[in-house]
Each structure stands twice: as C-alpha cells, then as structure tokens.
Amino acid sequence: MIYSDIAIAAFSISVMVDLFLFKNSMLTRAAFWTSYAIILPFQLLTNWWLTSRNIVMYNPHAIIGFRICAAPLEDLLFGFALVLSVMGMWEFWGRRGMQRH
Amino acid sequence: MLIFTLCGSGWLEIVLKTGVLRRLKRAVLSILPISLLFLVWDAYAIAKGHWFFDRSQMLGIIGPFHIPLEEYLFFIVVPLAAILTIEGVTTVKPHWRKGEFGE
Numbered sequence: 001m002i003y004s005d006i007a008i009a010a011f012s013i014s015v016m017v018d019l020f021l022f023k024n025s026m027l028t029r030a031a032f033w034t035s036y037a038i039i040l041p042f043q044l045l046t047n048w049w050l051t052s053r054n055i056v057m058y059n060p061h062a063i064i065g066f067r068i069c070a071a072p073l074e075d076l077l078f079g080f081a082l083v084l085s086v087m088g089m090w091e092f093w094g095r096r097g098m099q100r101h
Numbered sequence: 102m103l104i105f106t107l108c109g110s111g112w113l114e115i116v117l118k119t120g121v122l123r124r125l126k127r128a129v130l131s132i133l134p135i136s137l138l139f140l141v142w143d144a145y146a147i148a149k150g151h152w153f154f155d156r157s158q159m160l161g162i163i164g165p166f167h168i169p170l171e172e173y174l175f176f177i178v179v180p181l182a183a184i185l186t187i188e189g190v191t192t193v194k195p196h197w198r199k200g201e202f203g204e
Contacts (some may be wrong), residue, residue: 023119031197062151086180089131
C-alpha cells in the first residue's frame with residue numbers, strides 16, 4: 001500500500017463510521033462543516049509551510065503526484081479523516097454524558 | 102508550525118471560554134485512540150519510506166518506531182485544535198448545539 005491507498009481508506013472509514021456507526025453524524029451538522037471551513041485554510045497554510053521548505057518530503061512513488069499548495073492531494077484526505085474522527089469521538093463521549101459542559 | 106497551530110486555536114479557550122482543557126478526560130479519550138491509529142500509519146509510512154523528514158530542520162529527538170518527537174506532538178496539537186475549533190463555533194452559534202447529543 002502507498003500513501004494514496006491508505007489516505008483513501010482512512011477517509012472512507014472515517015466517513016462510514018460517522019454516517020453508520022455513530023448515532024449522531026457530524027457530517028450532517030452545520031457546526032462540523034463550519035469548523036472544517038475554518039480548519040481547511042489553516043491546513044493548506046501549514047501544509048504548504050512543511051512541504052515547500054522540504055521539512056517533510058514524499059516518495060514520488062507513494063503519491064498520485066497531484067499537489068495543492070505544494071502538498072500532496074492525499075494530505076487533504078488524511079486531514080479530513082483526522083479532524084472528522086476526533087470531533088466524532090468528542091461528540092461520542094459527550095453523548096455518553098462525559099464532561100458535557 | 103506546531104506553535105502556530107497552538108496559538109491559532111488556543112485563544113478560543115481563553116477568549117471564548119470553550120472549556121476544552123478543563124474537560125481533559127474527555128479530550129484525552131477523544132484524541133488518544135484516534136492518534137494511536139494515525140501513529141501506526143505514520144510508523145508504517147516512515148518504515149516504507151512514503152515520507153521522510155529533513156533532519157536539519159528538526160529537534161532531532163526520535164521516539165519509538167522511528168517517529169520524530171514533532172510527529173507525536175502533531176497528533177496531540179492538531180486534534181486538540183480541531184476540538185477547540187468546533188467548540189469555538191458552537192460557542193458563537195449556540196443554536197447549532199441543538200441535537201448535539203441526539204436528544
């Protein structure tokens with residue numbers, strides 16, 4: 001498996017879990033999409049910083065090769081999966097009554 | 102980058118009083134299981150050479166599974182920023198909390 005495969009898998013799994021496993025989907029809520037809209041530009045900015053300065057480098061054989069703001073397209077799938085699953089977990093514990101306020 | 106993210110989201114805790122850090126148990130239990138999965142991926146990708154890092158631009162501390170310290174910190178700081186963001190959003194737009202816990 002290369003970065004592309006794992007990124008697509010992580011994205012798909014996080015979406016499936018959110019829609020079908022968690023009772024209260026993040027993907028159907030305005031709060032999630034507004035948060036993601038805030039996070040996305042920051043991700044692009046920090047991604048650009050880390051990749052354009054070659055702090056992080058990618059094996060050309062591990063990625064499709066399409067880049068956005070210097071970073072591989074795969075990074076957006078990775079970021080989406082990370083943000084969605086962490087917010088999903090945060091809501092999951094809240095729903096179970098843990099430290100709601 | 103980590104400091105930028107910490108500052109960029111940390112002010113929400115202070116100004117909007119999102120109270121995420123106060124709810125440490127919930128934050129840790131939300132971040133830890135997800136970050137562990139992503140760190141397994143990170144270890145695999147590093148081992149397979151999917152990505153690599155410029156040692157001259159790093160602190161130089163390498164943790165278990167050849168994962169640099171910065172990567173471990175990344176998977177604490179970034180998820181925390183995500184939680185701070187959605188809590189910030191729902192603090193400003195409280196009506197979006199309706200149905201939050203499926204009630």
